[in-house]
Amino acid sequence: MRVLIAMLVLGCTMLITPTALADSPPVPDAGASETQEDAAEERATQFVGVRGPEAESISGGALLLAAYSVVWALLFLFLMRMRGLQRQTAEELERLSAEIRASEGR
Amino acid sequence: MSRTHQSGSSTVWSLVLFATLALFAAALYTIFVVAPVEQQMGIVQKIFYFHVPSAYAMYIGFFVSAVASGVYLLKRDPRWDAVAVAGAEVGTLFCLIVLLTGPLWARKAWGVWWTWDPRLTTTLLSGMIFAAYLALRSMGDTGEVEKRFASALALLGLVNLPLIHYSVQRWRGVHPTVITGKGGGLESEMYWALGLSFLAFTGLAALLIWARASIERQREESVRLRLELMHR
Numbered sequence: 588m589r590v591l592i593a594m595l596v597l598g599c600t601m602l603i604t605p606t607a608l609a610d611s612p613p614v615p616d617a618g619a620s621e622t623q624e625d626a627a628e629e630r631a632t633q634f635v636g637v638r639g640p641e642a643e644s645i646s647g648g649a650l651l652l653a654a655y656s657v658v659w660a661l662l663f664l665f666l667m668r669m670r671g672l673q674r675q676t677a678e679e680l681e682r683l684s685a686e687i688r689a690s691e692g693r
Numbered sequence: 694m695s696r697t698h699q700s701g702s703s704t705v706w707s708l709v710l711f712a713t714l715a716l717f718a719a720a721l722y723t724i725f726v727v728a729p730v731e732q733q734m735g736i737v738q739k740i741f742y743f744h745v746p747s748a749y750a751m752y753i754g755f756f757v758s759a760v761a762s763g764v765y766l767l768k769r770d771p772r773w774d775a776v777a778v779a780g781a782e783v784g785t786l787f788c789l790i791v792l793l794t795g796p797l798w799a800r801k802a803w804g805v806w807w808t809w810d811p812r813l814t815t816t817l818l819s820g821m822i823f824a825a826y827l828a829l830r831s832m833g834d835t836g837e838v839e840k841r842f843a844s845a846l847a848l849l850g851l852v853n854l855p856l857i858h859y860s861v862q863r864w865r866g867v868h869p870t871v872i873t874g875k876g877g878g879l880e881s882e883m884y885w886a887l888g889l890s891f892l893a894f895t896g897l898a899a900l901l902i903w904a905r906a907s908i909e910r911q912r913e914e915s916v917r918l919r920l921e922l923m924h925r
Contacts, residue, residue: 654744
């Protein structure tokens, strides 16, 4: 369960961090289009990263595969954890029962 | 009598297990073979068929945990406490699935991994409440005071559940409302895929809560035996 909680906390942190680090979007200059530009000024003078869906095209198939993999992986981990917990508890019960029987026999 | 009861439980357990496995097989076939690809979003929309039922399974887990916690506070019966722990764990598992599969869909549909939409925020809040519950319960052999405090926390989590459900109707946000909204809804094959997934996740949530509660009762029994041994 600690792994599950750690994953939840990590997930929340990963979700919050980009929002916290995000800059406010650049405000377009309304008068810029009205100014006359010569040949030199037409050249790019800065690179601005596009924010949002145009920036890159992520394959929907890859996202779908990732989502279904996450579901099965988490379910598998949870089942493994339950199996381990059950085994540990059964051994503990066996040991304690044996100790109680031994103390009654004395 | 006890052995007969145990045998009956085992039969029910096996039946639910096989039904759930069959439902998962049918759901996956319907999702990937029968249901059409969505026109606007493309194949990534198929995340929806596991994302929404996971949210529903999360509701089941948290609701069971809160109700069992309430009964435990009234009766102080450790069996209800075991059910509460099981519900909280299973609910948190499905909450994690919802919070991880949602952003994978949102990145394609909205262009961002996360946005502070009311439904997303209230779901995250619920996850945090029950994560706090589990953190409290995982601190060694929990005493009576911790159990009662955790039960109150689970009841607080119950208050948040209707907020998640009605947040899309009451507050403005970007989360889709294709099932509960008044729009075009889904195509019939999509309804079949979603319906089968709902049934499969219901069975899965029931099985996991059942199994986890059984282990928790055994843990309670081992604690009782340890105390008995100490007092001899």
